[in-house]
Amino acid sequence: MDAITHATFNTHVLLRLPSNNLKICELKPDTDISLGKFGAFRTNDVVGFPFGTTFEIQYDQADDEKVSVSGSSNDNKNSKNKFKIPVGTLRVLGSRLTASNSGATLGLEEESTPQPELQSIGNSENNQHLINIGNSIQKLSTEEIEQLKLQTASSEEIINKMIEAHGSFHQKTVYSQEKYLKRKKQKFAKFFTLEYLSSSGLLQYLLDKGDVVRAMDMSEESLGMILNLANVKSNGTYLCVDETGGLLVYALLERMYGGEHSADAAGKVIVVHENEHANLDLLKFSNYPEDFIQKHVKTVSILDYFEPPALAEVQEAFTPLSEEQLKLMKSNKKGAYYRRLKWYNSQLDIIDWTSKLQYDGLIVASTLHLPTFVPRLGERVHGSRPVVCYSQFKETVLELSHALYRNLEYLAPTIMETRCRPYQTIRGRLHPLMTQRGGGGYLMWCHKVIPVNPDDVKAPTSIQSGSTGDSDAKKQRLD
Amino acid sequence: MSQFSEYKDVIQDGDLALIWISRDNIKPVKIAAGETFNTRYGSFPHNDMIGKPFGSQIAVRTRGSNKFGFIHVLQPTPELWTLSLPHRTQIVYTPDSSYIMQRLQCSPHTRVIEAGTGSGSFSHAFARTAGYLFSYEFHEVRYEQARKEFEDHGLLRDGNVTITHRDVCQDGFTIKKGNKTTFFDAEQPLDQQDVARVDANVIFLDLPAPWDAIPHLNHVISQDSKVSLCCFSPCIEQVDKTLEALDKHGWTEVEMVEIQGKQYESRRQMVRNLDDALKRLRDVKERKQVGVERRKRMFNKLISDQEEPYEERPETPKTQYNPFGKGSRVKEGDANFHWKEVAKVESEIKSHTSYLTFASKIVNKIRDEDRAAKALVDAVENAKGSPLPNKKGVPT
Numbered sequence: 068m069d070a071i072t073h074a075t076f077n078t079h080v081l082l083r084l085p086s087n088n089l090k091i092c093e094l095k096p097d098t099d100i101s102l103g104k105f106g107a108f109r110t111n112d113v114v115g116f117p118f119g120t121t122f123e124i125q126y127d128q129a130d131d132e133k134v135s136v137s138g139s140s141n142d143n144k145n146s147k148n149k150f151k152i153p154v155g156t157l158r159v160l161g162s163r164l165t166a167s168n169s170g171a172t173l174g175l176e177e178e179s180t181p182q183p184e185l186q187s188i189g190n191s192e193n194n195q196h197l198i199n200i201g202n203s204i205q206k207l208s209t210e211e212i213e214q215l216k217l218q219t220a221s222s223e224e225i226i227n228k229m230i231e232a233h234g235s236f237h238q239k240t241v242y243s244q245e246k247y248l249k250r251k252k253q254k255f256a257k258f259f260t261l262e263y264l265s266s267s268g269l270l271q272y273l274l275d276k277g278d279v280v281r282a283m284d285m286s287e288e289s290l291g292m293i294l295n296l297a298n299v300k301s302n303g304t305y306l307c308v309d310e311t312g313g314l315l316v317y318a319l320l321e322r323m324y325g326g327e328h329s330a331d332a333a334g335k336v337i338v339v340h341e342n343e344h345a346n347l348d349l350l351k352f353s354n355y356p357e358d359f360i361q362k363h364v365k366t367v368s369i370l371d372y373f374e375p376p377a378l379a380e381v382q383e384a385f386t387p388l389s390e391e392q393l394k395l396m397k398s399n400k401k402g403a404y405y406r407r408l409k410w411y412n413s414q415l416d417i418i419d420w421t422s423k424l425q426y427d428g429l430i431v432a433s434t435l436h437l438p439t440f441v442p443r444l445g446e447r448v449h450g451s452r453p454v455v456c457y458s459q460f461k462e463t464v465l466e467l468s469h470a471l472y473r474n475l476e477y478l479a480p481t482i483m484e485t486r487c488r489p490y491q492t493i494r495g496r497l498h499p500l501m502t503q504r505g506g507g508g509y510l511m512w513c514h515k516v517i518p519v520n521p522d523d524v525k526a527p528t529s530i531q532s533g534s535t536g537d538s539d540a541k542k543q544r545l546d
Numbered sequence: 547m548s549q550f551s552e553y554k555d556v557i558q559d560g561d562l563a564l565i566w567i568s569r570d571n572i573k574p575v576k577i578a579a580g581e582t583f584n585t586r587y588g589s590f591p592h593n594d595m596i597g598k599p600f601g602s603q604i605a606v607r608t609r610g611s612n613k614f615g616f617i618h619v620l621q622p623t624p625e626l627w628t629l630s631l632p633h634r635t636q637i638v639y640t641p642d643s644s645y646i647m648q649r650l651q652c653s654p655h656t657r658v659i660e661a662g663t664g665s666g667s668f669s670h671a672f673a674r675t676a677g678y679l680f681s682y683e684f685h686e687v688r689y690e691q692a693r694k695e696f697e698d699h700g701l702l703r704d705g706n707v708t709i710t711h712r713d714v715c716q717d718g719f720t721i722k723k724g725n726k727t728t729f730f731d732a733e734q735p736l737d738q739q740d741v742a743r744v745d746a747n748v749i750f751l752d753l754p755a756p757w758d759a760i761p762h763l764n765h766v767i768s769q770d771s772k773v774s775l776c777c778f779s780p781c782i783e784q785v786d787k788t789l790e791a792l793d794k795h796g797w798t799e800v801e802m803v804e805i806q807g808k809q810y811e812s813r814r815q816m817v818r819n820l821d822d823a824l825k826r827l828r829d830v831k832e833r834k835q836v837g838v839e840r841r842k843r844m845f846n847k848l849i850s851d852q853e854e855p856y857e858e859r860p861e862t863p864k865t866q867y868n869p870f871g872k873g874s875r876v877k878e879g880d881a882n883f884h885w886k887e888v889a890k891v892e893s894e895i896k897s898h899t900s901y902l903t904f905a906s907k908i909v910n911k912i913r914d915e916d917r918a919a920k921a922l923v924d925a926v927e928n929a930k931g932s933p934l935p936n937k938k939g940v941p942t
Contacts, residue, residue: 071655072747072768072770072771073914076924114918115913115914115918116913118771119799119906119908161798162799267649287645287648288644291645291646292640292644294644294647294648295625295640295644295647295671296625298623298624298625302552302553303553322653322675323653323654324653324654325653325656326653326655327655427553449553449600449601450599450600450601451599451600451601451619451620451621453623465810465887465888465889468812469812469814472812475603478566479566480812481809481810482810482812482889483641483807483809484807484810485645485805485806485807485808486805486807487803487805488805488806489802489803490802490804492789492800492903494786494789497782497802514601514618516618516620517598517599517601517602519602519604519616521605524605524606524607526609526610
């Protein structure tokens with residue numbers, strides 16, 4: 068329970084940096100976590116705090132900083148081992164906004180006071196007199212700024228010096244000044260927010276580090292829509308294809324169990340994969356214990372799934388021994404026996420999944436040819452249960468939807484798209500963001516149904532009651 | 547278990563079923579032996595449905611015309627319910643609700659406050675996923691309707707849903723004994739509480755004036771962990787006032803977004819090659835030429851005063867060349883023609899549902915020292931002890 072709301076040792080957490088980028092960290096006891104230019108901290112200092120807490124990394128003008136940063140900052144980057152980033156102490160901040168100080172902008176328009184740094188400088192109604200002369204407007208050179216970084220620990224001082232040395236800062240509008248401040252603070256501030264590793268967070272982490280292809284260009288809104296349209300709940304057995312390396316499976320687990328891993332949890336995800344081994348690499352970040360994942364996430368290759376072993380052959384190849392027989396077995400043979408037994412059980416499992424189980428949903432994120440793949444996967448989906456397929460491209464789900472449209476076992480295939488439009492959320496200055504990530508993918512949603520053979524449906528005999536006759540008459544009128 | 551939470555295999559007497567007639571015609575029906583479901587496509591006796599698996603197609607042939615009419619009987623899910631439910635108010639559709647649930651990390655660990663209940667569309671989705679749902683509705687008639695609906699659907703029986711008649715803007719969220727609420731209905735004899743433990747960590751406010759409700763939240767939200775909130779407001783002025791209230795009451799990480807959901811129909815467009823179009827026009831022109839030349843001859847004869855300028859109109863056979871089926875009714879997808887699969891966006895899209903304003907709050911950002919200390923001891927011990935031997939041989 069605790070690990071869901073509070074930072075706990077030996078769990079993976081997300082750290083949101085001043086740049087808004089995310090980093091995944093494991094909180095191993097007594098270790099340091101480095102955030103690069105944003106500083107470093109000790110894991111023991113964050114454990115026990117609720118998720119969502121923002122910390123500032125502080126250095127008490129300390130000598131340890133001077134000691135480690137003896138070379139120039141370039142050296143520092145190139146030889147991380149030699150010049151380890153010093154570990155600071157942590158202070159809990161009110162919010163990320165207090166850190167970046169643009170909090171004032173959220174207040175009442177009348178009450179909103181320019182930030183302290185801005186008050187003394189003055190600003191312009193408009194930018195009529197602002198002439199863009201590029202970098203030379205900043206009188207401080209890069210070297211001088213680097214020098215400042217070495218001399219002082221506070222980002223505020225650096226930024227104040229930069230403003231003083233800025234040739235035309237007073238000619239900027241107050242809006243533009245605030246943007247300038249925000250930008251600079253993202254660059255020099257040393258704070259981070261501790262976050263729970265949610266499925267959305269994992270997705271954003273992938274996108275931040277440029278793994279758009281791996282995430283199949285999926286957006287948070289598409290991911291959420293998959294989970295809802297597939298009616299994912301904790302007592303279901305789902306058939307899933309996940310080419311995102313485990314992101315989708317992690318999202319399913321989070322929706323089903325919310326980070327809890329009780330022994331009596333029901334539900335299962337059968338993951339069908341195209342290679343010899345499943346790639347659910349991202350699950351290594353999850354905080355579910357290994358045995359919980361093994362119990363609730365089962366993997367089977369497409370070959371084993373579509374061409375399962377024959378029960379007779381499996382039983383012929385191996386017979387489990389009784390307790391007594393096992394006791395009599397020599398210990399040096401037991402290892403080999405258990406290996407065989409494991410193989411035997413896995414074969415029985417596969418037979419189970421491919422010939423007995425009926426699935427409560429089919430969730431596919433795959434780049435295999437969907438019109439041939441999905442109907443075969445859908446064979447074992449129970450009637451009335453949803454089928455949801457994700458694709459980066461509309462064309463592939465369109466092709467699938469046409470194929471399913473002709474197949475009477477699928478009801479009303481629909482192509483869906485959902486897009487989130489974020490706004491600059493400042494009072495009096497609300498507007499959609501100027502740029503945002505494109506893409507986000509498309510979904511095909513339908514339900515598995517059980518058709519009747521039209522030849523088996525006979526017209527009612529004349530003995531039938533009048534009520535049916537009435538509605539027939541109505542139908543003919545309507546026609 | 548409820549009609550929604552349990553995966554049902556077979557249609558039984560008394561079940562709530564959603565009967566799918568067409569995409570925009572899905573009817574909630576209580577299955578009852580002896581009853582008949584009437585549509586313009588035929589009459590379907592419930593007895594034909596009982597005993598069949600959910601998802602079954604039920605078909606009839608009409609007497610006389612012998613036309614094949616059918617329906618599909620589905621088990622309700624929150625998303626299908628959203629498409630079929632009786633509207634009491636404007637409802638939250640799946641693109642919005644699914645995004646909100648994903649962003650607020652809804653899971654069995656979540657305790658949700660929803661105000662107001664409205665038509666109960668979102669309530670069903672929350673009830674499926676969340677550990678607990680506290681729903682509030684200030685309109686008395688709508689409260690009664692929703693309470694009855696939750697009861698019929700088994701949501702209250704599942705034990706994780708409570709609905710309370712309350713104007714949360716006026717009277718806050720605290721639920722006490724004696725209030726008009728379902729909270730104390732299933733009270734355990736051991737539970738001698740007078741005030742409900744709400745302890746919510748997810749808040750969804752679909753209210754005309756969320757800023758009046760926000761100040762009351764402190765009493766009912768989790769005190770030591772992160773609480774996430776979403777306000778659902780159609781007007782930008784409401785967002786502005788909400789932002790003011792959120793800021794005043796210590797909510798941070800404020801962001802407003804808008805969701806645009808679209809559906810596409812899969813259609814086909816005929817592939818009509820330029821060469822075929824040219825050929826067709828050449829054919830038309832050629833045959834026209836016959837007539838033009840005849841008229842020319844007739845004119846010349848007339849001019850040169852020859853007798854009988856009239857010439858018989860020649861019998862031009864109807865052209866065989868009609869590559870695009872012009873003049874005849876071609877069904878989309880006709881196998882005699884070549885088609886391209888295309889996606890057609892729905893003719894009317896929901897271009898604006900509401901603005902979604904998100905925020906979060908941690909009431910006490912206090913470190914749980916005991917927890918931290920204990921966690922360290924545990925962690926060290928875990929590291930020392932070797933992992934449990936893997937019971938590989940045990941069949942599962």
